[in-house]
Amino acid sequence: MMNNNYCLIMAGGVGSRFWPKSTSSYPKQFLDVLGIGKSLLRLSFERMQKICPDDQIYILTNEDYLNLVLLQLPELTASQVICEPLRKNTAPCIAYASSKIYAKNKEAVLIIAPSDHLIIDTNRFCELIHTAVDTAVNEEQLVTLGIHPTRPDTGYGYIEFDKEANKSPGSVNKVLQFREKPNFETAQEFVSAGNYYWNAGIFVWKAATIINAFKLFQAQLFDLFCANEQMYNGNDEKGLVLTAFQKCEDISIDFAIMEHAKNVSVVLADFDWSDLGTWGSLTDHLDKDSNNNAVVGSRVLMYNSKDCLVHVPLEKLVVLDGLENMIVVESDNILLILKKENEQELKKYLKDVYAQFPNLG
Numbered sequence: 225m226m227n228n229n230y231c232l233i234m235a236g237g238v239g240s241r242f243w244p245k246s247t248s249s250y251p252k253q254f255l256d257v258l259g260i261g262k263s264l265l266r267l268s269f270e271r272m273q274k275i276c277p278d279d280q281i282y283i284l285t286n287e288d289y290l291n292l293v294l295l296q297l298p299e300l301t302a303s304q305v306i307c308e309p310l311r312k313n314t315a316p317c318i319a320y321a322s323s324k325i326y327a328k329n330k331e332a333v334l335i336i337a338p339s340d341h342l343i344i345d346t347n348r349f350c351e352l353i354h355t356a357v358d359t360a361v362n363e364e365q366l367v368t369l370g371i372h373p374t375r376p377d378t379g380y381g382y383i384e385f386d387k388e389a390n391k392s393p394g395s396v397n398k399v400l401q402f403r404e405k406p407n408f409e410t411a412q413e414f415v416s417a418g419n420y421y422w423n424a425g426i427f428v429w430k431a432a433t434i435i436n437a438f439k440l441f442q443a444q445l446f447d448l449f450c451a452n453e454q455m456y457n458g459n460d461e462k463g464l465v466l467t468a469f470q471k472c473e474d475i476s477i478d479f480a481i482m483e484h485a486k487n488v489s490v491v492l493a494d495f496d497w498s499d500l501g502t503w504g505s506l507t508d509h510l511d512k513d514s515n516n517n518a519v520v521g522s523r524v525l526m527y528n529s530k531d532c533l534v535h536v537p538l539e540k541l542v543v544l545d546g547l548e549n550m551i552v553v554e555s556d557n558i559l560l561i562l563k564k565e566n567e568q569e570l571k572k573y574l575k576d577v578y579a580q581f582p583n584l585g
Contacts (some may be wrong), residue, residue: 370421517580
């Protein structure tokens with residue numbers, strides 16, 4: 225079975241909420257945000273090595289990041305880096321990659337996961353992926369992993385399944401519907417109900433099954449990417465793919481397929497998980513001092529400070545006094561000092577930054 229497994233790691237995002245470390249030229253997935261000597265992409269790759277042979281792991285990214293991927297993952301060849309020429313969201317690049325691999329192996333099973341998620345218990349992750357693979361193969365299902373919600377978070381989409389379903393960890397349930405990011409009151413209702421899990425964006429399906437779903441629900445994407453497998457794995461691929469991306473709609477896989485398909489199942493996951501969407505979310509995964517300060521940096525001295533996140537270059541000498549609930553990040557001559565409570569405002573602040581300093585990168 226493993227010989228038919230292909231892992232697709234999505235690594236094309238910019239990760240602007242991790243600015244100033246994460247920039248368009250060197251985004252979050254390539255950073256060692258944990259201070260352990262490995263990037264998030266590297267950690268994702270090593271997880272997938274337990275599920276697929278190295279030569280069946282593919283990175284889906286923007287062509288601007290090809291060299292970065294090969295630098296961090298020397299085990300891969302350039303042909304295993306599937307580059308989208310234009311950013312058109314997740315559905316077009318999944319249609320592209322699925323059809324490319326299907327042209328190689330008609331029995332291919334695809335495991336699709338973002339590159340910037342943090343998963344501590346990799347053994348449990350692999351166990352649940354194998355459950356998802358069995359469901360995808362034996363029942364022709366489009367399978368997603370649902371994460372048990374620990375709080376009424378408004379930043380995630382939710383997966384609804386039957387209230388009477390088996391909610392034990394690792395169980396597989398029929399998806400009733402995908403629910404978009406809710407307001408706080410609705411998120412509270414979801415968490416209280418018990419049959420709504422976070423949508424982690426981790427998918428498992430046979431290449432043939434997802435291609436058929438594109439044919440049923442996204443005729444344009446099917447015609448552009450799936451209808452002619454002769455366009456793949458040859459000299460003309462790059463030009464034909466560029467034309468397809470120029471013509472295709474900008475749409476996510478959730479909107480394009482998952483909200484329409486009826487053969488969708490969810491595996492209820494119980495491993496520790498974070499999408500590391502913000503600096504604040506990183507705090508939970510770093511060691512703290514006696515005042516609950518999380519520090520990445522070897523020469524940081526803190527006085528009269530508590531509940532802070534400090535992320536600076538290892539060689540940088542930093543002395544901080546009197547800070548509380550603050551985020552302090554320094555990178556490439558840029559310094560960010562931000563109240564934790566204002567973290568969601570960072571994207572708005574960045575609009576002003578790039579308006580005043582358009583050559584910042």
